[in-house]
Amino acid sequence: MNTWFIVAQILGVITICFEFASYQIKDKPKYFLATGIGSFFWTLMFVAIGLATDMSTQYSLIVAATYSTVRNLVFHRIFSKNTPQSKEAGLNFLLVMICVAVIAGVFTVMNAPPEVRWLHIIGLIAALSFVIGQYLPGVHYVRITVVIYAVVVMLTQTPLNILYGDFRWNVTGILIELAKIVSVVIFYYRFASEPRRPELNFAKP
């Protein structure tokens, strides 16, 4: 087994840890920091896989993962500062990123084989919903949209390229997506068994 492939799996395990932890966190800035660090290791994992196999097959994934890393860390910054100026700058950044993602997504859909185009369209919608869900207030939107996104990623990206009939068996890649889903399920299990706390906090008189 190629050393870079082993490195990729180790980086994947680190990603799993951060991704799993991030969906247990209610505090938004901390969530973005955890998932941002996770995305960073995710990017490195794709680079390692590229070095292990063929870098040209990984470019789009490396770009997508870098995009996630930057987006999450910028969101971390704006939610931490929490000023009208930082929110405005963050939202402008988000809109630019969404535009870029839509353009890239449209090209991906157009270049996909016609029989799987519908799935890529779902992927594009899921990805955009997830990014918007991350920005929306509260803890629920991001968790609902990430599950849909994770399922679509498993179907369309490297881990389980089912529709092409081409199992690449990047086990860690599958586990990363599964970790997000399991983490969300555990979060809701904890959320249901914990005494409910209001989402808004008002000061005591």
Next chain:
Amino acid sequence: MFQIISDGGCDFSTAETQAFNVQVVPFYISFDGNTHLKEGIDITREEYFSRLASDKKLFPKTAQPSPQDYIDAYTPHLKAGRDILSVTISSKLSGSHNSAVLAANMLRDEFPQRRLVVLDSQSASIGQGLILKEIAKMKKAGFSLEKTADLAERVLKTTRVYFTLDSLEYLRRGGRVGPTTAFVGGILGLRPILHLEDGQVSHLDNVRGKKNAMRLISEALTHTLRDDAQNVNICIGHILKEDDAVIFKYDTETSLGITIDNEVAEIGAAIGTHTGPGGLAFAYCKKFESIVRQENRGHIQPAAHSLEAESA
């Protein structure tokens, strides 16, 4: 005896000014920068907000009462031998407090035997109204001017005011949120929640959808007040949303198991200029009786009188 005087920031109705015997010095409203209308006298709150709602390009300004307005309000009481406790809107929101202090300083030489205390409520609207109501109750209970002012300072420290608005548009106009945030927030149906913090209006959070906003606010309010609801004075206010306010009042009474004595209030221009038409507000503060009880139990050390500089 002393007379309670407030600026128009308290958003008292005519019935409340009579019931609590509070004289109100109104704010001025100007739509064009030239004509200044006295709020509640030359223009009603409903007229003001209806104009605001019907003309999206209208961006009215409010102006504080002048020192002369305060002199005109104070002088008859001083001449009649009554001391004055004057409560103003937060000095961080308006120059009304400065006008009142200037007027008081001018009159102290003329009426050296009278006491005149000017109190910065560090609040506004229904929050300022709650403080005034507590002051009126203290006066009715026979407290002296000094004791009332001292207790009122403690009450105002427990006063909290929150607003939820129909849109982010007026926050954008006032520079509290950027144009992109207002635009995207509008598409997503975000409702801002504001609060008065340290005497200033701050953006607390955004909540998606009206129904969701009301549910979350109700949950948070119940969670905050449920252990001490009997010792808290609550007021619900609205800007052209009376039905929503009445329902919210009923829901709050049910969830807290109390009766809210205060009628649903109409928010005035001092806050409404920042928020625009369409919104709900609520405020709460400790009842002065509970503060006195705590003090008697030794939980609160009597505060050094911080109003010395302002009182004669």
